[in-house]
Amino acid sequence: MKVAVIGGGITGLTAARHLIEKSRSEDVPCDIVLYEKDSRLGGKIRTYREQGLVVEGGPDSMLARKPAGVQLLRDLGMETDIVYMNPEASQTFIVRNGKLHPMPQGTFVGIPAEVEKFLTSSLLSGTGKLRALADVWLPASPIQQDVSLGAFLRSRLGDEWVDYLGEPLLAGIYAGRIDQLSLFATWRQLYDLAVQSRSLIIGAMASRKRQQTNRSGLSGRSAFVTVRTGLESVIERLRDDIAQAVSIRLGTQVVAMRRTENGYEVRSTGDNGSSASETFDGVVLTTPVAAAKPLLRQLDIVSDEFDVPYASTATIILAYRKQDVAVDLSHASGFLVPRSEGMAMTASTWMSSKWPHTTPSNMVVLRCYVGRAGQEEYLQLDDEAMVKQVSREVESIVGIQAEPVWHKVTRWSHAMPNYLVGHGDHLQRLHAAIQSQAPALAVAGAGYEGLGLPDCIVQGQRAADEVFTALFRR
Numbered sequence: 001m002k003v004a005v006i007g008g009g010i011t012g013l014t015a016a017r018h019l020i021e022k023s024r025s026e027d028v029p030c031d032i033v034l035y036e037k038d039s040r041l042g043g044k045i046r047t048y049r050e051q052g053l054v055v056e057g058g059p060d061s062m063l064a065r066k067p068a069g070v071q072l073l074r075d076l077g078m079e080t081d082i083v084y085m086n087p088e089a090s091q092t093f094i095v096r097n098g099k100l101h102p103m104p105q106g107t108f109v110g111i112p113a114e115v116e117k118f119l120t121s122s123l124l125s126g127t128g129k130l131r132a133l134a135d136v137w138l139p140a141s142p143i144q145q146d147v148s149l150g151a152f153l154r155s156r157l158g159d160e161w162v163d164y165l166g167e168p169l170l171a172g173i174y175a176g177r178i179d180q181l182s183l184f185a186t187w188r189q190l191y192d193l194a195v196q197s198r199s200l201i202i203g204a205m206a207s208r209k210r211q212q213t214n215r216s217g218l219s220g221r222s223a224f225v226t227v228r229t230g231l232e233s234v235i236e237r238l239r240d241d242i243a244q245a246v247s248i249r250l251g252t253q254v255v256a257m258r259r260t261e262n263g264y265e266v267r268s269t270g271d272n273g274s275s276a277s278e279t280f281d282g283v284v285l286t287t288p289v290a291a292a293k294p295l296l297r298q299l300d301i302v303s304d305e306f307d308v309p310y311a312s313t314a315t316i317i318l319a320y321r322k323q324d325v326a327v328d329l330s331h332a333s334g335f336l337v338p339r340s341e342g343m344a345m346t347a348s349t350w351m352s353s354k355w356p357h358t359t360p361s362n363m364v365v366l367r368c369y370v371g372r373a374g375q376e377e378y379l380q381l382d383d384e385a386m387v388k389q390v391s392r393e394v395e396s397i398v399g400i401q402a403e404p405v406w407h408k409v410t411r412w413s414h415a416m417p418n419y420l421v422g423h424g425d426h427l428q429r430l431h432a433a434i435q436s437q438a439p440a441l442a443v444a445g446a447g448y449e450g451l452g453l454p455d456c457i458v459q460g461q462r463a464a465d466e467v468f469t470a471l472f473r474r
Contacts, residue, residue: 001030001471004266004278005246006254006295007286008036009043010453011445013238014072014460015284020245022468030468032246033278035268037253041239044415044446045453047230048317048408052360054230055351055367057315057410059453061085061224061231066454068461070225076237078227085224085333089353093335094123095343095397096164100335103165106208109190110165111157111200113208128160133201140198141191146421149186150179156200168336172347174451175311175372175416185419185427228357231453257283257295264441282440282467286460289447290414299441301433306426308447310414312379313371316390317351317408320364324402329353329364335397344370344378344389348398363405366394373418383409417447440470 005016016034023030046057062069064084073082093100104121106114112132119129135156143152153166162178170187171178183191190200197203227233239248251271258265263281270276285292289308296302334349349367352359359365368390371379381389387407394400427448434441442463446456 001028001281001468002263002279003030003032003282003284003467003471004254004264004280005032005034005284005286006266007043007445008034008038008041008248008250009286009445009456010045010235010238011043011456011460011463012036012284012286013041013235013242014457015286015444015464016242016246017238018461018464019284019468020242022464023245026468026472028472032242033280034242034246034248035252035254035266036248036250039251039271041248041250042232042235044412045231045235046410047232049230050408051319051363051406053317053319053363053365053406054228054358055317055365055408056226056231057317057408058412059231060349060351060355060367061226062453064223064225066452066458068457069452069454072457073227073234076234076241078234078237081228081233083226083228083355083357085226085354086356088331089333089350091332093332094164094168095335095337095341096123098341098396100397108204108208109187110161110169111190111204113201113204115201123164124160128158128164131158132161134158135201136199138199141194143183143191146182146184146424148179148421149181149183149190150177152183152191153178156194163340164338168338168347172336172372174418175313175346176418177373180373180418180420182419182421182423185423226355254287254295257298259299259438282471283442284460284463284467285441285443286445286463288414288445289417292443292447296434296443299438301437302430306430308417308419308423309373310447311371311373311416311418312376312414313346313369313412313416314379314386315410315412316368316370316387317406317410318366318368318387318391318394318404319359319406320366320400320402320404322362322364325364325400327399329398334366339372339375343393344381344386345393346370346372346375348394364400366398366400368394372416379411417451440467442466 005012019032044058048055092103101123104118106117112118153162167178193203194200252268254268256267262279264283265279267277293302329350330353333354336347337343337345345368347369351365351367444459444463
């Protein structure tokens, strides 16, 4: 059998690796070709190893409670490279009126789980706190179909909680608008919590108790993990692991695909202007949705109903000499910026505190984020202007008056998928259409069923399973 994997990010690489495993376990020869339009593998995973730093331009960690990520590291022989987030850097702040306010204590994803501690928070007004606590007395939410995450949370906890806690904390992961994101596709567990306990707060209290018993499921260690040499080293290890069994074609974009009697004809173009056509028995399609849709349309599969907008963002890394920083950042992981603050930054991670292994002891490093759906105007600035804007905001918010001695700007155009209301239903219909009209083809990646690294790994493996099984049963 012969399979094309289209897209060389973490999803495509794990799909290719899983196809190799299936081929060997079933003793069925499988020729695999991986297409990647860029000159490098890894997609949004990009590590900078400069100035003695090991810092990420894309994702900086993965959730340990989602086992696929850690398991992949073990399978690749990288278990000794796993690093857990510094447990001492546990404090997160939220900006309000230009000032840092500690995240309310005793919460579960921002939802009050210890009322006494929540009431002492300086982030919300007295009225806002009382409105949030009213969730305890509200009847169960009569939701029969998908609604926006914002509408659901506003009905339970009020506007002020949503604007200053819910959106930066829950929608920030997607760089999206909380009043447009799908409840079921993003935070379905919050709806389930309310259904099981009637009240989000009552459910949060129970979840908080379970969380305190074993917070990460890993003997009390941090819920986030990364790799000592940077996440791009995972991509490098994956590349080396599959290199003997997979033909990797960098700088090659798939531009057309059609059904034939023998499977799928895949047409591609290279950076040098060359073009080629090749026939495959199966296809694993792991590109962003906008790139996948034209290919699926050529197979008469997808309609305009399935649409996933992507928000553009930028990551700005600022490195300071420790002797020039008069602020103690050692016990905090960073801060979030609500929309209403009107700043360029949407959040900042204090890398030298959260991940001390990334930074020499004589430096302080902040990783700042710019851009989200509906607030992309600052992305129009050139790199130097963006660094100056972010540096000014860091000075105003954090109090660091020194100039950074090193910086790095990474721009991600249309990078963050936003699952809109109805996403789950539309995706289900897409999968059904593929199964009926395009056997031995599967889609996977951040635009479909989860954008975290473990989510993408699971999707890549599952897509490989689906394609291999369809071909094996022929």
